[in-house]
Each structure stands twice: as C-alpha cells, then as structure tokens.
Amino acid sequence: MRLHRVTLTDFRGVESSDVSFEAPGVTVVVGPNEIGKSSIAEALRLVREFKSSSQHSSIKSVQPTHRDVGPEVSIELSTGPYRLVYTKRWLRRPSTELRILQPRPAQLTGDQAHDRVEQIFAETIDADLWTALQQVQGESLQQASLARVMPLQSALSALADDEVVGASHEDLLDRIEREFRRYFTATGKPTDAYAATIRELAEREQAVAEAGAALRAVDGVVERHERLTLERSRLEARVQRARTDADELAEREDALSDLRREHEAATARLGQSDIAVATAQAAVDARTERVAEAAQRAELSATAAEAWQRAADEHAEAVQRLATFDAARQDVTDEIAALRVRVVAAEGVVRAVQARDDAAVVRERLAGIDAATCRLEEAEALVADNLVDADIVQQIADVQSRLHAERDAAATGAARVTVERLGSQVVEIDGTALDETGLDQNVVDGRTTRDLVDITTVEVAGVVRLVVTPDDGAVRRRRQIQEREHQLVALLAELGVVDLAEARRRSGERDDAERRAHAATVERDTMLAGESVEAVRARLAAVELVAGSAPPDVSLDDARATLAELVEALDSVEQTASATLHERERLVAGLNTANERRLTTQTRAGGATAELERATGRLAADRETRADDDLAGTLATAEARRVTDAAALEATRTALREHDADSLEMLATNARELAKRLVDDLARHDAELSAATTELEIRGRDGLRDRLDGALSRLGDTQRVHDSLASRARAARLLRATMRTHRDSAQQRYVAPFRQAVESLGSIVFGSDFTVDIGDDLSIRSRTVSGVTVPFDSLSGGAKEQLALIGRLATAQLVSADDGAPVILDDSLGFTDADRRRKLAAVINRVGSTSQIIILTCEPDRFSDIGSARTVRLG
Amino acid sequence: MRFIATADWQLGMTAHYLGDEARPRFAQARVDAIRSIGRVAAEHGAELVLVCGDVFESNQLDRAVVARAFDALRDVPVPVWLLPGNHDPLDAASIYRSREFLDGCPEHVHVLDTPGVHQVADGVEIVAAPWFSKAPLSDLVADALDGVEPSAAGGVVRIVAGHGTVLGIDRNDPAGISEDALGAAIASGRAQFAVLGDRHSTTEVAERIWYPGAPEVTSRRETDPGNVLVVDVDHDEVAVQRVGIGTWSYLHHEAELTGEADVDDLERWLAERPAKHRTAVWLSLTGVLSIGEKARLDTVLDASRDLFALIDLWERHSDLVVTPAEGEFGDLGLTGFARDAVDELTSRLEGDDAQAARDALGLLYRFSHGGAA
Known part of the structure; x- marks a missing residue:
C-alpha cells in the first residue's frame, strides 16, 4: 500500500492542507507543533476506524475549536490492484465518499463506501504490518511487533534457502505445550498429578514389599512351629528315658546307704584309736627321753671333774719345771761377766800395739818429706841466681843474627873503594897504612878494597887525601848496624855473659835447676798425699800418745789373736745364755696355759654337776606321778585296739567296693540332672511353641494374604494409571522436544534474512562489526558491537530508538512493494544525537529508495540530512 | 456310587490384574461356584462332594472368607469333604484350625485332616492324603495308601483324595504323586478312583484318575477350567461326566x-x-x-x-x-x-x-x- 495524498480540512488547527507523498521515497511532513504534526497519522487512523456518523470523543477532539465546522479527511492511496480516493467528514454534514480509480473506476458513498474500503483493506493490507510500521508518537523506543506479520513471514520464507513455509503452527504448538504441561512443569519436572502418581507407585510397591514380607514372616513362624513341634516330641521321649534312668539308679542308691553309714562309723573309730595310740606313744617317748637325759648329765659331770683334776696336775708340774730351769741358768751369767772383762783388756793391748806401729811409719814419712823440701829449696835458689833463661838466649840470638844480616846487606849494596898502593908512599886509609897487614885483610898485594860504608879517607901523606863519602843510605845502614851492636853488647853485659855461647850454657844450667825443683816438689807432694806437714806431725803426736810411753812388747798379730780368742769364747757363752732365755719364756707360757685350763675345767665341772642335779630331780618327780610300767601298759592296750578297728574298716570298704558304689552315685547324679535339664528344655520349648501359636492365631486372623492381594491390586491399579500417564508424558515430552528443536532450527533459518537486513542497515549506524540476535518473534534481543553484547532492554534510549527504527526499516525493505505499507514515523529520533541522526538519515534515504517513508515532525532539522527527502508543511 | 469331584476352589484369591470394579465380582464368582456345585450335586443325586485341596487360596486370609464359604456350603445338600492342599496345609497356621472354622463349620462339612482311610458313607471310604506343610518331602498319596488292603468286589468303594502334580509333570518335586503307584493301587483293588487337585484344568490322567480342575477360572494359562466332575464308580465300572459351571x-x-x-x-x-x-x-x-x-x-x-x-x-x-x-x-x-x-x-x-x-x-x-x- 502506498499513500499518495492526504487532504485535511478543518482538522484540528489545520483549516486546509493538502499533502502529497513520495511513493516510494521519503516525505518529511512538518507540523506546526507537537499535536499538529501528528494530524496526518491521526487522520489515517480516524478515517478507517470511525464512520462519518460517529460521535466518538476521538472525532470530537479533532474538531476545530470555536468553529462550527466538521473535520474532513481525504486520502488517496493505492493498494493491491486498487487506487482510490476516500473522503470522510464527521459531525457537520457527515459524508463518506469512495472513488475507485483502478482497476475499474467506481464511486460509492455512505456506509457502502465505508464497507467497501474495509473490504479492500482486509483484502490487500495486512493489519499487523500496518501497525508494525507505524511508529506512534512517544513509542519510538519500542520495537515493532513482527511475530505475526504475514507479509514479512512470507518474504522471509521466500528468502530462506530451503522450503521453510511460513506456517508457524502456533495453535499446534500451543496444544502440544498444553499436553506437555499436563504432565510436566515449565522446568520439565513432573506436575503435581503426575508426580503424585509416581510417588504413589513407589509407595504401593513398598506396600506390596511390606505385605509380602509380613506374609513371609508368618511362613517363618509356621516353619518354626513345625520345627519346635518336632523337637518337642523328641525332647519328651528323652525326658521320659532320663526319668526312668534316674529312678532306677536312686533305688539302687538307697540299698547302699546302710553299708555306707557303717563304713563311715568304722572310719571314725579307726581315727580315734589312731589318736589313742599316738598319745600313749608320746608319753612313753617323753619318759625315755628324761631317763636318757639324766644319764647323759651324770656322764658329763664325771668327765668335767676328771678334766679339772688333770689340769690342776699339769699346772703344778709346770710351776716345778720353771723353778728348776731358773736355778740352772745362774752359772752361765757369771761366766759371761768374767769373759767380758778379759775381752776389754785384750782390746787395750791391741790398740797400743797398733799405735806404736803407726807412729814408726809416720816418722819415716816425715823424714822423706823434709829431705824433698831441702832439695826444692836448693834448686829454687839456683834458679833465682841465674836470669838467663831460654827467652833471653833467643833474644840475643835474634839480635846477633839480625846484626849479621844487616852487615851483610850493608856490605853487599855498598860502593867499593879499592886502593892500591902503587909506589912506596904510604897510603893510608883512615889513618892506617895500607901495607900493614893488620890493617885490613883485604889488602892484597897492596891493594885493598873496602866497602864504602863510611867516610873513608885515603891519604898519601903529603900527597893526597882523598875523602870518600858514601851515600846517605850507606851511612844510615852503618848507623843501624852500630845501634844493633850496642844493643847486643848491652844485652850481654846485662846478663853478665860474654857471648851467646856463654848465654846458652847459663840458660842450660837454669833449666836443670828448674827441673830439680820440680822433681822435689813432686816427691814432697806425693809423700804428703794431700796432707799438710803440720797435720802429719799432729797425727804422729796423737799416735805416740796412744802408744804410750811404754808399749807392751808383743806383736800386733799376737795381740789380735788373743783378743779374737776371748771374743769367741764370749760369743759362745752368750749364745748359750740366749737359748736358755727362750726356753724359759716357753716354760712361762706353758705355765699360764695350764693355769687357764685349770680354771676353765673347774667352772665346767661345777656347771655339769648342777645340771645333773636338776635332771635327776625332774626324772624323780615324773616317776612319782606315773611309773614307767604304767606308761608302757597304756601304749600296748591302745595298739591292740587300733588293729581291731583297722580290720573292721577294711571289711566295710571291701563290701562297698563289691557294690560299685562310686560309679553308681555318679550315674544317679547325672541322671537326675539330665532329667531336670530336659524338663527345663521342654518347658522352654513349650513356651516358644505357645508363643508361636499365639502369634499365628493373631496374625492368621489378620488376613495377611488379603492384604498382600489388596496391595497388589492397588499396585496394579496405580501401575496401569502410571504406565498410561508415563507413556503419554513421554510421548508429549518427545513430541514437544522434537517440535521445538525443529521449530528453533527453522526459526533460525527463517529469521536469517531479517537479521541480515537489520545488520546491513545497522552497520551504517553502529559500525561494520555490528551484529544482532533475533528472537523467534523477530524481535531484536540483543545488540553486539565491538564484541560487547547488550540485551535490548539494557540499551540506552538512543540505541533502543535507533534499533527499533532499523527494525521497522528492515521490515519495510523486506516486504515486497505490493504487500507493503508505508513506514510512518511520528516524532522520531528524539533520543538520538546529531551524529547518529546523520547516519540514520543515510539509512532512511537508502530504504526510501524502495519503500515509502513518511516522517511527521515539528522539528524538521532532525531530518534535514536525508538526501532525497521532500519536506512539506502542514497547514 | 456317585459323587461330585472338584478341587482348587482357591477361595479368597484376588485377581489384582483386574480393575477394581471387576475384582470383587471375580471373587464373588468363586463363592457362587460353591452353590452351583450344590445344585449340580442335587440335580445328579450325588452322595457327596469331594474337594481335593486348595479350598482356600491361603491360610493367611481374612477369616471373613470362611464365613462366606460356610454360608454357600450350607446350600449344598450333601456332605462335603475338604482336603487340605498346598495352599491351605494343616500347618500351625492352618485356616482349618482357626476358631472361625471350628466354630462355624456346618455339620455336613468335614475336613480330611488325617492321612489314610475315612469312612464317609456306607460302603464308601476316602483315602485322604492331606498336606501338613507347604513342602512335604514324600509322595503323600503313596503314604496314605500304605497299608490299605484291597477291598472285595461289591464291597467298600475307596476314593483316593490327593493333591499335587503327578510325577512326570514335575519329576523334581519330592511330593510328586507317582502315577504308577497310584495306578497299581487302583488296579489291585485297593482303591477304585482317585481325585487329584492342584491342576486347574480338567485333566484325565487315567481312566480312574482325574484332575477335576478349578470350578472357576483362575489364570489365563488354563486350558479347560470351570468344570466339576460327576463320577459314578464301583469296582466294575466308572463313568466321569464333566459339568461346566464356570461363569468367567x-x-x-x-x-x-x-x-x-x-x-x-x-x-x-x-x-x-x-x-x-x-x-x-x-x-x-x-x-x-x-x-x-x-x-x-x-x-x-x-x-x-x-x-x-x-x-x-x-x-x-x-x-x-x-x-x-x-x-x-x-x-x-x-x-x-x-x-x-x-x-x-x-x-x-x-x-x-x-x-x-x-x-x-x-x-x-x-x-x-x-x-x-
């Protein structure tokens, strides 16, 4: 459907306005104000909804105020094959007029015209689409409701790549959902009724199990009863048998009881006679013991007395022995004293003789010492007189040899003067005539040669004097020799010798004297042996004193021999005396021992006598009470009695053994106890049995089988209901799931072109990465930009407005021109900023190339950017 | 001599696989079967009814079942002889010894509570092999027949009342009944007919040895339940007629x-x-x-x-x-x-x-x- 022209007359504030629209294309209708701009939309609504005769408040609200005129609307449009002009006036001179221009011209008026228009509209215009594409004032943030828009669905189905027929099967899905919800809640849980059935099934299964268990329990009791009954009869038989046994054994036991009593009496009697025998025996034993004790005491007493006597004798004997010994010992003592005097005398003699001999020796030694001392003094005097010792000799020798050497040296190096007398004239050299032999040895044939060591004067008297002066060196050497010669002379003079040889001789003499002195010293020292001479003299004096003035004229050896003899004799005697002293000590010890023993034995003998007296006393007292014979008689009687009693006991014992009494007793006891226990067992069995019987009586009446049957029946009922419900529920769930799965997948395929359209248009506004999620109802669920997904409801007002507009534009684009309807935007883009508005303008321009878009506004600036838009003013 | 042979009434058995609405009807059918047996006995002029074991499903039943059984048994016009089997053995918990049984037992109802010969009518004896525990260790039927002498032709007619598998069905069972020994006893004239319990399908083991089976079905594995036998027997002849009385x-x-x-x-x-x-x-x-x-x-x-x-x-x-x-x-x-x-x-x-x-x-x-x- 396309709107070509709208003419308003006396419509609200508009007196007369004629607006024609781009078809396709964008027409911006600028109204005078908020209310005025919507007049076109309002007119389109009213002309369809209200007959010309209507007095509806909506009609009245568009009547111009203060003017008595009726509002009139005339629209020209094409839809389907038709093109028509439809005119209506309300309230004043109401009229309806329809002029059909195509396909076949026709003209209608009144209700006929109204009905025909409705018919044409119903035939060619999808009401849902019409509504969807109108964006009413104040609802620009809401998306169009596209779910039931058939032309859009047809278009989408046509675009879907396979044969997705647009049928939504809403009714079918609703019925399936209703069926599903009979059994399941929205979240897929069993509904109350279904769940109750499931629960009931479980409960009834449980009930059956319980009833079955109860029945089996009774069966158990029955079995127990049977078992108990069987055991009871067995037990009864055993009780009977045990009783019979016990009775029989008891009878036999009775018969034995007399014999048993006799046996016990005999046992008692024997016991008594045993005691009597023991008593008598004890009395006899006591008496015997007393007698023996008295005898023993007497014996002991005699022995003690005897011992005492013996000790006394021994003591006396020892006293006697000591006295005798002491008498003998006095002689020896005297002899020792005499000997000791003689020994002392002999010792004096020996000492005197010894001293006399010593004095002689010492005197001889003193004489030697004195001689040596004399020689020593003599030698020392010689040495003291002779100063020439070896050193000085050496010194002289040295001087002399040095002098010779110097002379040789002076002679060798000196200038020589040779004088030869040639004529007869005396030639004197240093005042000495040359031919005088004595002059010089060197005068040879009148010729002489001299070393020139001193000023030499050669004079031929009256002829010539020649003075030859040697050089300074020769002079000095001459002087040096002269000094040396003086030195030698001085030395020799000092020593009183003539020359070196004498000096040597004198030195030899001195050496001899020194050697004699040394030898005398050695000899003297040897004889002194470290002592001083005074000490030796003192000793001599001491020895001489000891020797006395007149020493006995015996040899030392003889004196000594005499002394030794005497000492020996003394020793011998003294030894003897010592031996006897030991003997005496022994004797004294023996005496003491004997005395001690004497005293001890004396005491003992006294004690023993007292004991003997006491024992004898006791025995006598006992005997006075009972005589020995009496005791023996009593014992004999008791023993005889015991023999008799033992024989009697043996007799009863034999009798009991013959009757096998022991085992009989055991058997009887066992039989009695067994019978008792079995009776107890039986009673217990009876109690259990009666308990079982009672239980069965009670339970048997309960009709447990009926209960089980009842439970089974109820289970069967529920099972049937449940199975039927369950299979229906399963079917419903499967059907629902299958349908939904396929619907969803179909839906996704189906909405794809719409989503593509929205995204294609939206990318101009939101950018190239803009995507949307489209719901089954073709609503935009969420927007994704730059990877951020925001649900539609959470978007900003501007974004909502833009998306809602894009949704409408996409729809308009998708729906074919024939099926389409104009997009009417009343007061849009109030939430959108200028930048987005400019981009939206491009979108609107784009869609406007194929669809009809009518924009109603009082702010034309908002839409001034739409390239191809035509702006018209209302009124 | 004519009597009704039956076994394995399994009174008190609960079929828990059934729905809770069908279950009481199934239990009731078992009690009703007793009355049907009474009618068959009357119609055929039988002298007595012999029930060979497992009269009760268990010893551990609510004793109310005893009262209901007796109430039905009172409608049976002839003496009824009950044999304890493996489900209701004469052990310490035996239902036959419960106060409810002893106090309420009608006069014409008898328990074969000792092994061996019981005289049940003029010229008619039952050689009973009752179970005393759930797992006996010997062939109880052979034990019961031990010492029983052959009866002369025209004399007393003996019917063996036993319970358990016939050897050959389960050879490992020590309590298994030896078919040979039983057949030999019958051949030698020590007994004239044997009624056995434990097998819920009507079964002819031999001409004079029969499992009458349960009068009302108890398990899906049974092939021919729901019958009682009308037996005519004497020393010379025997005739066994099946009469279906099962309703389930x-x-x-x-x-x-x-x-x-x-x-x-x-x-x-x-x-x-x-x-x-x-x-x-x-x-x-x-x-x-x-x-x-x-x-x-x-x-x-x-x-x-x-x-x-x-x-x-x-x-x-x-x-x-x-x-x-x-x-x-x-x-x-x-x-x-x-x-x-x-x-x-x-x-x-x-x-x-x-x-x-x-x-x-x-x-x-x-x-x-x-x-x-």
Missing part, C-alpha cells in the same frame, strides 16, 4: 493387524464375546498399522475396556508396528518444521524409544487432525 472366561486372542479391515475384525470379534463383564481378554497383536489405524485401534480397545472385565495387551506376545502411512501427515497441513518433526519421529519408530515415538506421532496426529484449521 479368560481369553487369549491373537490377531494380526495390517489395515483398517483387521481392526474392524477385531472390533467385531470383541463385540461377539458373550458375558463381557465376566470375560478377561489378553490380546496378542502383531502386524503393521498406520498412525490413523492405530488411533482407531486405540479407540476400539478403549471402548471395549468399558465392557470387558479386562482388555489387556499381552506385551510379550505382541509386536505391533505403527508407522505413518504415505501422506498421512501430508494431509494434515503440517509444513515446515512440523513436517521435519514428523520425519524425525518416524525415523525413531525403529529405535529404542519406539513406543514413545509412536505415541508422540499419535498425539501429533490427533492434534493436527482435530485442529487442522
């Missing part, structure tokens, strides 16, 4: 369904059943049906359920395949994803959850069919 039928019906016509046949077969309210039907259905045909089958069975005591599918013996017929869903205006869903469910008909898939398709069929608009 348990039917097992097998049908192969391959199309609408087969469903119609089944419907007709069901319609032709007499006494539907006393009839339980177990169906074994095989074949292949379309969704629509299956829906029709369900309608037929649902309708029958209101009439019959029981209509049940015997799952173990059934194998009914349901698959959408060509164009079956195409006609319903299902397009797009709904069509896809149908395809998927159809493919699942082969899988593990075939039943659910089938039901889901049925559901879809119903919804689409009902609301094609």
